[in-house]
Amino acid sequence: MRALEQAIAGRRTFAIISHPDAGKTTLTEKLLLFGGAIQLAGAVKARGDQRRAHSDWMKVEQERGISVTASAMTFELDGCTFNLLDTPGHQDFSEDTYRTLTAVDSAIMVLDGAKGIEAQTRKLFEVCRLRDIPIITFVNKLDRDARDPFDLLDEVEQTLALEAAPASWPIGMGRDFLGCYDLLHERLLLLDRADKNVRGEAVECRGLDDPALDARLPEHAVATLREQVNLVRGVCPPFDRRAFLEGHRTPVYFGSALNSFGVRELLLGLAAFAPPPRPQRARERLVAPTEEAFSAFVFKIQANMDPKHRDRIAFVRVCSGRFTRGMKALHVRSGKVLTLHNPVMFLAQEREVAEEAFPGDILGIPNHGNLRIGDSLTAGEPLHFVGIPSFAPELLQRVRARDPMRSKHLGRALEQIAEEGAARVFKARLGGHWIVGVVGALQFEVLADRIRTEYDVPVIFEATSLMTARWIEADDPRRLERFLDANEAALAEDHTGAPVFLARNSWHLDKAVEEWPDVRFLATRETLAS
Numbered sequence: 001m002r003a004l005e006q007a008i009a010g011r012r013t014f015a016i017i018s019h020p021d022a023g024k025t026t027l028t029e030k031l032l033l034f035g036g037a038i039q040l041a042g043a044v045k046a047r048g049d050q051r052r053a054h055s056d057w058m059k060v061e062q063e064r065g066i067s068v069t070a071s072a073m074t075f076e077l078d079g080c081t082f083n084l085l086d087t088p089g090h091q092d093f094s095e096d097t098y099r100t101l102t103a104v105d106s107a108i109m110v111l112d113g114a115k116g117i118e119a120q121t122r123k124l125f126e127v128c129r130l131r132d133i134p135i136i137t138f139v140n141k142l143d144r145d146a147r148d149p150f151d152l153l154d155e156v157e158q159t160l161a162l163e164a165a166p167a168s169w170p171i172g173m174g175r176d177f178l179g180c181y182d183l184l185h186e187r188l189l190l191l192d193r194a195d196k197n198v199r200g201e202a203v204e205c206r207g208l209d210d211p212a213l214d215a216r217l218p219e220h221a222v223a224t225l226r227e228q229v230n231l232v233r234g235v236c237p238p239f240d241r242r243a244f245l246e247g248h249r250t251p252v253y254f255g256s257a258l259n260s261f262g263v264r265e266l267l268l269g270l271a272a273f274a275p276p277p278r279p280q281r282a283r284e285r286l287v288a289p290t291e292e293a294f295s296a297f298v299f300k301i302q303a304n305m306d307p308k309h310r311d312r313i314a315f316v317r318v319c320s321g322r323f324t325r326g327m328k329a330l331h332v333r334s335g336k337v338l339t340l341h342n343p344v345m346f347l348a349q350e351r352e353v354a355e356e357a358f359p360g361d362i363l364g365i366p367n368h369g370n371l372r373i374g375d376s377l378t379a380g381e382p383l384h385f386v387g388i389p390s391f392a393p394e395l396l397q398r399v400r401a402r403d404p405m406r407s408k409h410l411g412r413a414l415e416q417i418a419e420e421g422a423a424r425v426f427k428a429r430l431g432g433h434w435i436v437g438v439v440g441a442l443q444f445e446v447l448a449d450r451i452r453t454e455y456d457v458p459v460i461f462e463a464t465s466l467m468t469a470r471w472i473e474a475d476d477p478r479r480l481e482r483f484l485d486a487n488e489a490a491l492a493e494d495h496t497g498a499p500v501f502l503a504r505n506s507w508h509l510d511k512a513v514e515e516w517p518d519v520r521f522l523a524t525r526e527t528l529a530s
Contacts, residue, residue, distance in 0.1 A: 004322055007358040008289050012274045013083040013317070015100055017128065018110035019118035023140040027110055027257040028073070028086045034264050035075030035082060072315055072346045072362040080271040083362050087124075096300070099373065099421060101127050102388050103299040103317040105360065106274035108266065109137045109250070110257075113146030113173070116155045125160055131387070134275065135250045137164065138266050143191075143256040145174040149228075153236065153252065163249040165239040166232055167269055168262065170254040171217065171225050178217060180254050180262060181208075181225055183232070184239065184269075188216060191261050241273055277360030280319040282376070283384040287319050289359035294321035294329065297385040298375045301367065301420040312416065313344070313364040314371040321379065323357040332376040332384065340377075342366055372496070373421050374526075392523040393424045393437025396466040396502070397444060400433070402458040410434070413455040418495035423447055426469065426492035426500050435492060435502070436461070437469050465504050470521035472499045483519050487512065 018024040073084045085104055087097040101107070107128050111117060128135055139152055146152075153164040168180040168189070179190040188203040205212050208226050217225070243249035251269060255262015277289040280297070287295055300315035323343070331338050344351040344364040357363050365371065374388045401410040414434055418425035424437035438444060444461050452458050471494075474480035484491060484499060490508075492500045501521060503509035513521055 004292070004358065005290055007081075007322075008276050008360065010079060011081045011083065011276055011358060011360040012106065012270055013085070013104050013277060013360040013362070014106045014108060014270060014274060015085045015087050015097075015104040016108045016110060017087060017097070017101075017121065017124040019112070019115075019120040022110045022112040022115070022118070022121070023257045024110050025086070027108075027138065027140065027263065028084065030257050030260050030263040031082075031084060031267060032073060032075055033260070034267055035077045072364070074345050074362065077267060078271065081361075082267070082270070083360055085362065096421065097124060098127055098389055098391075099299050101131060101133065103297075103315075103362065104133065105276070105278050106134050106136065106270070108270070109135050111137060111139050111152065111156075113139050113141045113152070113254075114144060116147060116152055117159050122159065125162075129247060132247055134244050134247055135162070136266065136270060136274065137250045137252045138257075138262070139170075139252060139254045140257050142170050142173050142177050142254055143259055143261075149254065150231075156250065156252070162247075163237050163243065164252050165237050165244075165249050167239060167251040167253050168255075168265060169225070169229055169232060171221055176221075177256070178221055180265075181205075181229060182265060183229065188213060189262070189265065190216065191256070191259060239273075244273055245275055277319075277358075280317075281386055283386055284382075287383065287385075289320050291320040292322075293379040293381065294323055294327065295319045295376065295378045295381070295383055295385075296323070296329075296363070297377070297388070298371050298373055299388060301371065301373055312367045312369070312419075314367040314375075316343075316363045316365055316377065318357050318359050318361045318363065319385070320359055323354075323361075323363065325353065325355050329377040330380050330382070331370065332378060332382050333372070334370065336370075338370070338377070340365060369419070372419060386526060388526070390421070390424075390525045391439060392469050392471070392525075394439055394468060395441060395444070396435055396437045396464050396469065397461045398433060398464050399436050399447075399459050399461050402460055406457045409455060409457050410451070410459060413451050413457055415495050417447065417450070422450075424469065425495050426502070428502075429488050429491045429493070435464065435466070466502050467505050468503050468509065468523075470501045470503065470509065470523060471525050472501050473520040473522060474518055476518065479518055483516050 016024050016028060075082050085100045087100050109121060109125060111121065137156065149170055156162055156164040167184050168182050170180050171178045177191060179188065182189055186205050186207055188205055190203065203212055203216060208229055213222050237249060239251050240249055244251065251273065253262050253266045253269060257263060279286045279288045296316045296318045298314045298316050302313050302315065325343060326339065326341055328337050328339050343354045345354045346364060351364060354363055376383050376385050401407050414425045417423055423443060426435045426437065428435060436447065448459055448461060487501065490502050492502055494500055501512060
């Protein structure tokens, strides 16, 4: 097997999706722990202070205990390289999640054992389904009182129209949770509550009738396990990799991330079943990962990952070929050739210089404003990778610096934040004031916090009479110019210079659409290099 094909076969690039508080960040920590990437999970007390989660590196995340940005982490286990993209669980930051899902080949869906499928989980699942991303399910928090596992499987099937194939089966729950039975490998997995950073003992069994079960478990637990597993094997479909890769079936693992239980089995399942890097669609053609020529796309920009260095990093998904440090790549949008001197690979905020990378890998490229979300980097072919969305904001507020002398600094801060895709930033044509548009209200608080701490510009957000924004396009440039002249008071430009119509209410928008039938008012816009 060629070195490139071998590297591709041994890579798994995946995201974790869940509703807030389902235990996603804890699971991320434990995956890193088993991958040898960290020595201590973030929930463990150290030196009298609780360590912060490794994946929640931004100051506001650590203060609030929520994930509001996507982190990229690379680790290895048993010869397999995992690229994990941790996504914001909070629904107000969903756009960052949608973009992140364009860069993965599979996903782990985390469900709270007591709550099952919640609103945000359903939304993110639909995005995965649109992108044909296969899903592995992890039912978490079985060390607490949880719902009946049959009810949870039924909910997955009924709510998501996804066949659930149990890969393991819980033995008790809450205080009585003893472990799981591994249905795929006929093993008894026992929970060790003494050390939350150590996986429990695995006992090999010769099926459910093995006396080892009677020796290790209380009588009532063995009887219930045998009865339930026989029922599972009678009514649930067996795991089938082809059905999983086609998106019809999900293997379901049960466990407790806080107790490190079921996490290693989940990781091994991901290595065994999840697809290696898949072909990526460009406007021109489908790009196969096995092609020799290098290609990649930018799916995220993050400023100030290291506050000491005022840096800006472009997160890049390698699509094809082998990347080597110092190589030259065509920046398709500008037509310039860039030399990629110091690309990095991530462990959340920890990073190391990447000497090489293969399809599926996530690179960080130091960026001084020349790379944008949706940009393509290639060995020379002008490819435009598609599928990275921009959404029209649902909430709009005017923003100004508390100190008018800092207005220029505010402008620079807003442009950087817009390039990250953290918010939509518009500059009004009349008056030149700044308007910030977001999907969820919490984003305003986080933005104010970030602008104050990262750029040293205290700001005030003020309510506006605006309802929504729409990007404006037309096939006839003269017709577009006439529209812009006639509606100057309602116009702004985004950070790329694209014209935007700011509607006061639905009547205002509907009237404009009716009066200008040959102008397109776009709520969603493809983010790609033009």
